[in-house]
Amino acid sequence: MxxxxxxxxxxxxxxxxxxxxxxxxxxxxxxxxxxxxxxxxxxxxxxxxxxxxxxxxxxxxxxxxxxxxxxxxxxxxxxxxxxxxxxxxxxxxxxxxxxxxxxxxxxxxxxxxxxxxxxxxxxxxxxxxxxxxxxxxxxxxxxxxxxxxxxxxxxxFYNNKGYIEVLSDSISKHLEGKTYDHLLFSYHGVPERHIFKSDVTNSHCKIDKSCCAKPSSAHEFCYRHQCFEVTRLVAKKLDLKPNTFSTSFQSRLGFDPWLQPYTDRTIERLGKQGVKNMAIVTPAFVSDCLETLEEIAMEGQEIFHEIGGDNFTTVPCLNDDxxxxxxxxxxxxxxxxxxxxxx
CATH class of the missing domain: 3.40.50.1400 (Rossmann fold)
Structure with a gap:
């Protein structure tokens, strides 16, 4: 059975x-x-x-x-x-x-x-x-x-067509009628060394602006590439305009370098640059949890309002949609x- x-x-x-x-x-x-x-x-x-x-x-x-x-x-x-x-x-x-x-x-x-x-x-x-x-x-x-x-x-299943459609539709549904100038895709962070350790080629991953965009067998196990790919595919599906969305990473621990840019600093930076209405989605999770409900929806919103932002909208995870x-x-x-x- x-x-x-x-x-x-x-x-x-x-x-x-x-x-x-x-x-x-x-x-x-x-x-x-x-x-x-x-x-x-x-x-x-x-x-x-x-x-x-x-x-x-x-x-x-x-x-x-x-x-x-x-x-x-x-x-x-x-x-x-x-x-x-x-x-x-x-x-x-x-x-x-x-x-x-x-x-x-x-x-x-x-x-x-x-x-x-x-x-x-x-x-x-x-x-x-x-x-x-x-x-x-x-x-x-x-x-x-x-x-x-x-x-x-x-x-x-980060690049599965069905998953991208379901995720994109969920984002669109939850942002319908909402005012936002920027959509931030925030993923759970990992230490940079995890990316190098997962590189099956032992040479492709550089954690720079180019390696995640170049075809490689390393992408099958590269968390960083897969996160950026989700952002790219969803942005394409939703026809998001350049400079209206970005990717960041949250929940770092310790002093070793983690994947960047960091979510908290990105929220602060965007607020200082004049973004008044922000929406944020967390596609590393399919279920809402501490990292989405407290770190993003509470702490992230507090940072955004402190820097002068007006509206901070969080998109729920897929949950039991x-x-x-x-x-x-x-x-x-x-x-x-x-x-x-x-x-």
Whole structure:
């Protein structure tokens, strides 16, 4: 029997500092998130970050926490339920970090008789700290606990025609009737070294103005290229005029260079340049979460208003939008029932 496993980032069990600390410890100790030697990662995370950050992070989670629980979890569960109603195959939901583990998700499917799984990391772009860590951990769990299980993963869909159409339509719908001078595409940031490490050619990536635009096999795993490509494709689909949109990266940590330009500084710069009405979309996420609801919708708006901006409009993630559900369903059925595809 075939089954589907959605995997998203994860969330603390509550916005309580104790739960947030536990979640951050698991997240930041992942060698694909903070990719330094174990001793250095342990010193940084357990010696510094977990002694300083949980209280502030808990306060941020408290700002966006819903009555039903973590927005990311609630939205992901809604998405799963909608997809399940459209297909006959069992659907499970797991998180890379937190109590909704990938092992539990796989066990849920196996208990229903599933022996073939389509693994769907809920990230449009490939990155070490997102898709790759999900794939690696899932394979480790499969070998140790479910050796007879066959797992196929859905590749990054950043340039999929259907995805670009759904994303573009969602942006257009949410900005209809809204006044904005500039549309900012803000993506989650990663350290520059992650880009070099993911370069399968070991030579293409330069992190300059040219490498992401030049055809290369490196693009299959280049997060930076894939982010800029989403912006380019959506801008083309929406017929956005030059200088009315741009790309930036958020959520940097530590002192190493991360992908630039930084979102907070871009918001500030655009405000100083006279942009009075800004709209912002976050296409690195398919579900609204702390990074979109607090860092962008709250902190970003505060920066923009402080610099003299008037209107700050945030475009929600795809969440459980029906068009997004339809597209996921189509991808699932293309995998599960290829014999029914038109010749």
């Amino acid at each position: 075939k089954g589907i496993l959605f995997v998203n980032l994860g969330s603390p069990d509550s916005p309580n500092p104790k739960d947030v600390k536990k979640y951050l410890g698991e997240f930041l100790m992942d060698e694909r998130v903070i990719d330094v030697p174990l001793w250095a990662r342990t010193l940084l995370v357990k010696g510094i970050i977990l002694n300083t950050r949980p209280k502030a992070s808990a306060a941020a989670y408290q700002k966006i926490w819903w009555e039903e629980g973590s927005p990311l979890i609630v939205i992901s569960e809604r998405l799963k339920k909608k997809v399940q109603k459209r297909i006959m195959y069992p659907v499970a939901l797991a998180m890379r970090y937190g109590s909704m583990t990938i092992k539990k998700g796989l066990q849920e499917l196996v208990d229903k008789g599933v022996d073939e799984v389509l693994l769907i990391p809920l990230y449009p772009q490939f990155a070490m700290a997102t898709t790759e860590t999900i794939l690696v951990l899932t394979e480790e769990i499969r070998k140790a606990n479910f050796p007879n299980l066959t797992i196929t993963d859905l590749p990054a 029906d068009a997004w559900v339809d597209l996921l369903t189509e991808w699932i059925l293309n995998w599960a029932e290829p014999e029914k595809l038109p010749v």
